[in-house]
Amino acid sequence: MKPRCFLARRLFSPWLDDRLEQKERGFMEDHLAHCQACAERLRSLRGALDQARFLEVVEPGSGFEAEILAALPPVGHADDPARSGSSALAFRGERQGVRWLPHLGLATATAAALLVGFLVRDFLPFAPGPANVETLGTDGFASLTPTPVEVRGSVTDHLNRSQAAFLQLASLAGQAPRDELHIIQSELELSGLRPRTAALRRVVPAVEFDWKNDVLVYLDATKVLLDRVERTVRSRPVSGETVVLVRQEVLGSNILDTIDALQRSFADGPVWVTADGKQRPEGRWTRVAPDDDVNLFLEGKNRYYAGDFVGAAQCFEECNRRFPRSWLGRDASFWQGQSALQCGNVSEARGAFSFVGKATFRLDPLGRKLVQRNREMGALSFEVKSSSSDAGPSGCMLLTGEADCLDTNTFVIAMEVESNDFEQLVEVSASAPAAMGIRRMADYFPQLVEIRLGPDAKELVVIRRSAIAGKNGRFRKVAEKEGLDIVRLLETLSVHEQKDEKAQPDAGHPPEVNPDGGRPDDRR
């Protein structure tokens, strides 16, 4: 795809909405008059959008309004706006309010008390605790009244029946990343906690544990976490939801020691430790049936982030071996490769990464990443394509490895990409900043301003902001000197790159990494 086509296609949408400026409109008219491919594509887009309007218009049923009016709270009720002064719904896409949030604090205190009681192995009579979230009022914080909870028997009576459960809770309290609810949920399921929830329910009778409705057990209580928990829990029907917050500080400053002690005392349950507190990849993991590919994959990722790379590699390998046609096959291979690398098993990593076709790898100077050495990575583009932009595309993680071997001004990500795949990449980079690969790329190169297709349509060229926009940016100077607008400027860029390539016949390949780990020569 030519640079002009690329630019034109980015302007399709505002063109359709008549939101282009005069200069852009002129460019589009001129381009569409001469480029058959873009004109055809625009027609295709128009056709698709026209078809979208085929979607039927739904008329609400006849009793729609009556049902709503019948469901309104009675006059004078807490939910009646005439009475209520609360402000619970936010504007501008913000999430709803925090009407039961104070009770999370109560839940926190209760759960923390439970754990403390457990740690000191004392027979604590249970104090008034949290109310079930279902019972909370909605008329603001001031009117909330804790509901006393009656607990029969001693805490440890119950704890003895659910040691593993509390062990798991304690381990999560110390180790869990603070914003990965779903992962914790998955961990709890994978750890076999589920059968023990009945015991937990006896311990904390005010809290409903119901695995049928996506019970959420969550720990720690930072502000960020509270917000996240609130959003997540409120995103589901309140009934059957449970949030257990355990303040880490209650457990002592050195949670690892606490966990160790717990682990020694009750070694009958798994404790997965995230040794480095590493941010886990984003994901939308949901509960799955046992012993299937998803479960194996999740367990592998859990093990990976728990530092059990050998176990993780085994899980991913088993996932691919037992479920060779799984939709997770590529991801499992990728993670198997990553796990093997962490173990230092380069040969296994090479095998696992074989799905990227003819690419060859070598370790980067730190010995922890594979640096892609070959531009023929057609399969990788497919990988990116098949990944959710929200889930951290594994393809982009491979790009991270490549970034290490690039020079400081311009680097060429050498891989075969189709135009669609390229757009997908750009899309990922622009729309999913949380995607791991791009985020890491941004960490490495915060000056990145643009990722675009190279002149031969087979390279992704990443140009630093300073190269274009900086005061002394060479392309800015060129633009000023020649009086170019941005479209022309991009064309100029490609001309320069072509010149560079002529000057260096091998410019399309990533620069070599010096064997001693030094930075490659700056081609600029």
Added chain:
Amino acid sequence: MSAVQNGDRESFGRLVARHKVPIVNFLYRYTLDRDLAEDLAQEVFLRVFREARSFDPLRGKATTWIYTVARNLARDVARRKKFELKANSAFCERRGRLTPADMATSLDDDPVSALERKETMKAVRSSLARLPEKYRAVFVLCELQELSYQDVGAVVGCSEKTVSSRLSRARDRFRREMEHFVGTRR
């Protein structure tokens, strides 16, 4: 809206009557489930009533605020039903079945048009279902509900520029999905 904020139920009834069709249709296009859309719409209006006092006219229009409530609710439900949604659409594709919506709209057409219409709607639904949530929201709000960029920005909580960018990507994805569905892939 100010009357609703004071608990005026009659005004609330008028507000429901005025907004029910766009909200139900937005939710239908967002969730692709007619029954669910109606249920959600009822919940939306109940929330609007309950939380009416939190509406601040200085921060935006009532319509936008209601859409915001609807979108948040729909997104939450869509997250829970993500896989079901995909499975259902795949199921429909495999079996080529008429959904109730297809049947309802095909009654008035001649058989050929009905079939074409059915196929088109199936393609549209399938393509919509495949759009990531943030793109689907913007696409539905802009393209199908015909809200302005500014209003959509208020609903989804981002700038007009972001709306424009997301809409562009959403449209392109939608086009690709439609092409894929009808087998005219490049």
